[in-house]
Every structure is written in structure tokens, then in C-alpha cells.
Amino acid sequence: MPMIHDLPMELLSRIFFFLYMKSRKEVRMMRIILDTPEDDILGKTEWADKDPRSLALFPHAQAKVCQHWLNVLSTHAIFWDRVIFDLREDPTRMLDSLRWSKDLPLEIFAFNSSPFPNPQHDNFQAQRDAVALELSRFQALMVVCTPHIKRCTSVVLEAMYPTSLSPCSLFLQSHCKPSDLCTLMLTSVRAANPPSPLAAVNPSSDPPSSLPPLVQYQSLKLLCLDASVFMSFGRMFKGRENDIASHRGCLMVSRYIFHYDKNGAFDGPFTVDDFLDCIEKMGPEYITLRDLLVQGPHDEQPTLEPPAYFYPFSTPALLFENVSAPLLSAYFDRFPLEDESVKFKFCDIPAVPKGCMVWCYFLTLENIPASTDLRGLLNSWDGGELTVKNCPCFDDSLLSWLARDPGHVPRLRSLEIENCNSFTMKRLRKLIRLRTREPDSSSTSEEDGDFAYINTLFVCGDNYSLTAEELSWFKSHVDAWFTTSQHFLYIPL
Template sequence: MVSPVLFDPSNSSDEGCCPDESLFAIYHSTQASSATQNFIGALPIELLLAIFTHLYRSSRRLTHSGETWGLDNPLSSLFPYAPAAVCSMWRSVLSLVPEFWTRVVIRVDSQRTQSRDIRRYFKWSRNLHLDVIITRHRDEFEGDDKKEKSNVLKATRELVRHIERCRSIRFNVMYSSSLPSILHHFHQKKAPHLQTLKLKCKVDDGGSPPLKLVHWSFDAPDLRHLYLDARNFFDVCVDRNNWLKRLSNLHSLSISRYRHISKRGIDLYKLLRAIGESPSVECLELKDLHFSRVRPWTALNDIILDLVSMNLEDLSGDVFSEIIGFVDSGPVATRISRCAINACRFSLISYRVAFHDLSADQDLMVPLTHWRGRTLSLVNCACFHDDFLRDMMDGGLHDQSFACKAAKELYIVNCMNFSPGLLKTMVLKRRKIARRCLFWTHDQETLNWTFPIVAPITLISVEGGPVLSKKDRRWFEENLQSFHWDEEVLDSQFEGPGDSDTDI
């Protein structure tokens, strides 16, 4: 609940926020004539505060770690910035409540936030903890912006003055060269409350040569989520300055964006070794990275990746294969997007596997033949077709080596190159073989057991699939525990339950 004392207009001291009169003087002046009775500024301050408090609460969301700001609203409707832009009266009332300003949003695009406004936002939040977002409007990530770097630099200078109050810091910009340098801008800073640090860019356009600091330090003992571009990661997390070793509470790590502007790439094994030395990382994401070598010069037996979830995007085949080979225990979930999988020399071992946006020339069976997981998701995958279904249902007359033998759940999104009839045949054959087990029953507890030869398919969900006949639909509904089939192709990209939060 917002404290009533914060509604006292005497608490406001920002000279650029409102005229010399107090808020209540402004209010009473609007009541002077009947002509102004319908003017929006004539609303009683108590009513305005009630409305703004409702908007504040509706902008928040509950998570497993408590209440926080939502991150999925467009900039144009973001609280408190949208109502603050209506008039000086509204902005003055909003400035009285520090809780309203604990999400500091700074634009660095064509409508960049002015430095004086940034300073106001930090001031109005008083001494409360902050969530800071330095971003572009989602419609302004195309074209060329030569001013972005200087805009981000100005915002970063204001940010670091208040970094001790920050709970989360998110950069979402166009160029890697615009991102701040952790080695430089955060050196010798302390952020005792920082839990999330994300440095995201759309394009790797290079960057300035890193500084050489022998005793670099950035104290963030409570950091749990770290998202870095590759250059910042190698500056502070590899070799002498492996910052990851000091982040004992770090849960999730993302490294992204390194293109071969020159022929030289980054070292895959230095990257994997640094990750392996982290005491607590469970969730790993590697996106759009170019490596200089994909085979070690010597045998590497000391790199072990013990993960709960893994997300790999836009990686070459050799790199994908090497990373899979270093995963020691089976992650609960693995997501693979736009990677070359045909060269993979290892089988996936995750409980849940999701493939996104794979081209028709990829062979899903390369990493899946000996897969023993339960849940398989296929999203926008042209390589999912009838041959894959035949592999799932044909163990041969005297062969019990079924592909994907433990799979029980199939999620298929925007895939059109398969036959519903063959899918039905596959489900039926696996079901018949599974029924031969002595403990087969129809109850849920039994279906959760491990089947020695092949597991029955118990769930199928199709979004954006081929036409399904009424007869086949009825058969699926009668023979599966859970079934859904929608033939309409989805416009938005499918997001699974384990996906990362959405940035503005």
C-alpha cells in the first residue's frame, strides 16, 4: 500500500515539475469558473491518486520471487510515463509517490530521454530499489542510428550514480558498440541488490579494444541472471578475470552476438571452461556466436557443464556438436533454434527437447535416434515430415531399438509436411507394443512409468497443422489422454513455459 504521507505536496521539491503554486493551489484554481469543470486537470487529487495507484498495481506482476514490474507493455502505454505526459498537474501528482518511479525507463532512439528527465526519475524514486531499462522502441531497431552510442553513454553515466539501488539493469540496443563496457563503466562499483544484468544488442558491429585492468572488480553478490554480449563476457569472465567464479548465486547465463567481422572468432573452449568454473549456473543460453576453432588442440577432460536447461541458437554444426558433448548430466529442457544439427556426434539427453525454425535439409534423427526424453516440441520445422514419423514407429521385426523410445508427448506448431494418417499409425503401433508390458493399465500412474521397449504416446498438441478428418480427430480423442488440433497457422512465434522474460 502506498503511504498516505507520500501524498503531501510539500514532499515535492522538483522545480521543473510544476509552477510555483502548490498542487492544491493548482487544483483550487481549476475550480474558479464553471468553464473548467470538465477539464481533465480539475479531477480531485485524491481521485487522481486512486487512479494512478490502480495503474501502478496493474503494471506489476507476481513471480516466484515476489512482486515486480511487468515487462511486456509497449513504451507508449508505460506507467507512469504515459500519464505523466498528459499535463504538468498529473506529472506533479505522480512525482509525489516514489514507488511509481522504481522502474526507470530510458529511451535511446529518435525520441531519446533527456538527461534532465533521467535525473528527475532517479530523484523521484527517493532511496527505493530500482529496475532500470535502457532501450529503443520496438519499431526502431532497423536502419542506421549514429547517435545511439552517445545516447547510451549519457544514460549509463546517470545509471552508475545509482547502481547501489538497482535490482535489475537491462540494456536493449541496436549495436554491440553502443553497449557499456563492464570492464570500464562498472569497475569498482558495488551493487548489493542487483539480481539481473542484461546487455542485449541486435547487431554485432565490433567495438573498442578492451582496457587492460589487472585488478578489475565489480561487486554484485546477489546477481542471479546475467545476459552479456560476447565481448563483455570475454572481457570479464575469461582467464584472469573470471567474474563467474565470484557470483555464487548466479542461476542463468546468456552469451550472444559475435559475428566474424574479421576471420578471427572467439575461442569455444575458453568460453566453455569459464562456464564450467561457475559454482552455480544451471541455465545456459548461447546465441549467434562465431568461433575461431571447434576442435581442441589437446584432450579436454576437465570441462563439465552440469545444467538444468540449455538454449542454443544460430550455431554452426561443429560448435553445436561440441557443446552437446560437454553436457555432463541431462538437462531437464533443451531448446535448439536455427542450428545445424546434421554434424552432431552425440545424442541429446534432455527430458524435454524443443526444435525451432529448422530448415528442410536438417535431419532430426541425428541427435534424436537414441534420445530417451519424454517431451518433444517442433516449431516451424520444415524437416519434420513423414520419414521422421516412420522412424518413430519402426523398430523392425526383430529390433527393439525404436527411435525416441521414451517419447510420450508431442507438441507440433506451424509444421505442415506430415500426414495425420501416418501420425495416427505411429501412435497406434507404439501403443500396441507398449500394451505387451505386464504392468500396462490405463491409469495415469502407470503411463508415467518407463517402458522397456517403447513408450505409448499420451499427448499430442498441434497448432497450425494439416487438415484433420473428423474420423481421425475422434480416434485421437478416444485414444490419447490429452489431444488438441488447430489447423490455423499461428502468427506469433510459439513460446514455451521456460522461455526468458520479454524485454520492452
């Protein structure tokens, strides 16, 4: 009786096709369902498991069993339209998988699953060796990858060190013609830190002597870059702003520490102005800025935790997460805060310059520290729905400020508060009383001139206990929900 490793090629192929179909799910888009031929498996289905780090992904898990299985799997092009490399290991054995999909559209995902921080890299020489090893593996991958870029729909490279990342111009220059590229992500776990001796220049990032023009990449929906890669890209095309101003999708830039000395000069290859210049040149439709810090000469060395966000994700808003107040202030001076939705997370938010407005209907504030005076932001906000989560700065003094003058946030209609323990129900009740119509008011209008009335209130948390009379009062004035945090959201008490 043959062992499973020795099964005939025809039988193994049938087993693998069964596993392939079990790993796919139907696409739920009516246009694709109607316009795609019935026998087009790739067109009508997509990979069910979107986590490229999963150890059970087909066909990558099966390809590790033995060489015989790998040989059989490699003969079926439709198995390999998504190739994945964990560069914690030597990628040489699987580099040929990039050509097994033949001319099919291709997704490439490469990452490094090494632990961070790695206890084996306690000394400087061990860290240098780790940087050099990862760089060599990414470079080996990119040599084989480059001829296939023109048919890629998604390229995601997540390095441990930013010096391992290829320049994004490699994927966006016209000789590659990536007309179908929808997602390009070049990110790292460790932030670029210019004074560090580990932040050596990656030779592959040096600008070439002559640059072909960039393609018109209308299909690109998500461009996610380390800030160092992003600024290198902008510097490479300095003076050729028209070449990079065609992007109208989502731009995500992350993980950089700007240093400046006692004279106010930046110590490193890039300044905050360099960074903002790049954003201005790119002119994206949506922006997310994450983990961007400014360190003064006497400031404690900042640290950035490994990113907690994973692919795939979208950016449906103007989002600032863990961005230093000086950088936010510089951003406010250069760009309008204008979008349908604006979010701040883990930011000490400075005041918006006088005369500038925050033009968004939805404003979300999450994990904003007690040191932030939200009046500096809310005084310039012209929106209707405010969501506040885990913000100690949302306190009685702020509620009193909102209640004192109808001109403060005049269009506020909906207020959602989650796990904010610095305010009292007495102050919240006063705000609702002053910013809503009396229950017996004969007018049904929700707005008087430029002033709007609050009509929806949602409060969630463990420390909010209301009497029956208080709950009845709130519900008689607004559509109100009060829940405890362990309950599902939006379930009234």
C-alpha cells in the first residue's frame, strides 16, 4: 500500500483541487456574478482566508509536506495567484512559485515573523547580522519578483527593518506598467530612527541616474508606506511633482521618529516639512497617519510598539493615530481638516489655527489623553456627530463649555460616549437640557438658523448608574441609550 507521500500525480491533483475549492468562497458582487463566465473559477470566487500569516493556507501548507507534493502543486497555475513568503526562513525553495501562475493576475505577500524584540539580538553585532540577513532575503525576492510586477494586483511587503524595503518607484515606474495594481504596501515593524547606527542606507533605495516616468496608476486604491520610504520617493522625484500627483485613493504613512537638536534643526535625512511636502505633492483622497513622532533634544527616547493593524484594511476617513502634537500642528497649518469623517486616536491634539475650520460631519476621538484641551479642536468643528471613546479629557468642564454657548459646536445632533469616566451625569443632563427642545415644544424643527438640537445620545460604560427617573428624563428629551460595556452596543437598559 503506497504512503500518502507517494500517491500518484493524478490522484494527488484531484485531492488538491478539492482542497482548493474548499479554500475559496463565492464573490458577492452582482456585476461579477453576471459578467463572469460560469466556468471561470478565479472570476467567481476568492480566497476565503484573508490572513496571509495563517499556517493552514492552501497551497502553502501542503507545499511544505514534501518535494513530491510541491512538484504536483506547481503544475496547477490557478493555485498560485497568491504567493506568500515568510522571510524568517530562506525563501530560495519557493522563489519559483512566482512563475507558476503563468499569466494570471498575481498577489504577493512577504513578511518576517521573527519575534520583536528578539532576545537573541541583545548585542549590536547580532542586530547588524539580523538587518543584513533580512535585507539579503528581501533583495533575493525582489530580483525574482520584478518581472512579474506588471501583472500584480496586490503587493504587500512587511519587513522587520525599514532598510529592507524596496523603493516604491520600483512598482510604479512605466517600464513595469502595473495598470491593475490595486494595493501597494511597504511597511516595517521597527520605525526608522536616523541617529541609530542600524539605520544604514539601503543601496537599493539610492535614486538611479535617470528615472522613467511613473505610470498613471488609476487602479491603485491603497498605498501604504513607511514614512522613510514615502519621503525617499518624494525626494527621488523632486521637481517632477506632476509625475506623482495622480494618486486619488487611500494613502497610509506610518512609523518614523523625527529628531531635532537644541538649535531646532532636524537631525536626520528628513524634516517634518519634507514629509508634508510629499503629502502635498501626492494629493491623496484619504489619508491615514500612524506612529509619527517628533523628539526634541531633551525628550526621552520615544518607542514605537509593533503595529497592531493587519492587512487587509481600508481607510474610509482622515485618520491620525499616535501622531505627535508638533507634527499635527504643522499639518493643521498646511492642510484643511476636510472629509466626511475625521478620526484621532492616541493623539495629544493641539488647537486648530484661528480662522481654520474642521469640515467633517463625523468626528471620532479615541484614547485622547487628559492633557488635551478638546476645545481647541471642537471650537473649529462644523459637524453633526461626535463619538468619544476612552478619553479622560472629556470631562465636566468640557460639558459645561458645550452647554454655555450654542455657538460652541452649533450643529451637534448626535453624541456617543464610551468608557469616559471623567464627567458626571449632572453635567451631561444640563447639556441635554440646554441643547434640546422642550418635550412639549410645538415646533418639530431640529434646527433654528445656524443652531442644531441634539436628538441622539448614546452612553456606554461600567460607571454610569441611572435612576428610573433619570433614564426617563433623558429618553423624554432625546433618543437615548445607556448600556454597560459588557453588553452588546445599542441595547437600552
